[in-house]
Amino acid sequence: MTVIDAHTHFYPREWIALLEKTAPAHGARIGRDAKGSVTFALGGLSGTFARPYYDLEHRIAYMDSV
Numbered sequence: 001m002t003v004i005d006a007h008t009h010f011y012p013r014e015w016i017a018l019l020e021k022t023a024p025a026h027g028a029r030i031g032r033d034a035k036g037s038v039t040f041a042l043g044g045l046s047g048t049f050a051r052p053y054y055d056l057e058h059r060i061a062y063m064d065s066v
Helices: 013-026 055-065
Strands: 029-032 040-041 045-050
Touching: 013 029, 013 040
Parallel strands: none
Antiparallel strands: 029 040, 040 045
């Protein structure tokens, strides 16, 4: 069976790098978790930019495997 993730989020690596560089000047907390993924927090919002969010080949391989 073919599986397509129709509700997905993608963040280009360049955008994540820009976020790491500029977001702290705007009050955001930027860091990395134990797996090396970029973490982000600002006000009540937080998130982790893990590999499936920036590596399309990884995402497609995952979809192909399920």
